[in-house]
Amino acid sequence: KAGVTQTPRYLIKTRGQQVTLSCSPISGHRSVSWYQQTPGQGLQFLFEYFSETQRNKGNFPGRFSGRQFSNSRSEMNVSTLELGDSALYLCASSSQGAGGNEQFFGPGTRLTVL
């Protein structure tokens, strides 16, 4: 079974631009979550989606948005990029959405904002 895939793996953008990151969960998984990983702040929760519904949102500004499609694939968008948005963005999927389940993480998208 293929793992969680994220595209692209690397991105370089300039301040003020916007970016869209994509995540394909493991086949059959309906729950997708996104995390931002930085050396200073560690792993911070961005969003959680289950069956196309956003169930949770982390403490990030409105420039960060996301969605989930009917095939469970998910995208996140960051508008008006700032230098501080440079990070590794991780996507995770799980088979259920009830909590307490193993999350399977993708390799991440490394975003660099210049």
Next chain:
Amino acid sequence: GDSVTQMEGPVTLSEEAFLTINCTYTATGYPSLFWYVQYPGEGLQLLLKATKADDKGSNKGFEATYRKETTSFHLEKGSVQVSDSAVYFCALSQGGSEKLVFGKGTKLTVNP
């Protein structure tokens, strides 16, 4: 809100030494507790978990026991190997959601 505090390290040990990485949490209700590991150049993967008080999670020689009275989930291994060198994250999730709240991570280096 919910939070996880873990010793940040870095921790450096010799092969076959005993490992303890402390993790405590603050949460309402009865969270599930996890240890995730990130090996160099790889993604996060689940090491072990416990979903209720007094449960012990174990995998690859690592163990952690869910202690509700001390709100702790310390990771232990009796004899570490060089291949255990990685960053270890303690995390929790609350019922009804897969959202994970992570600690800052502890980098472990094991020398031969």
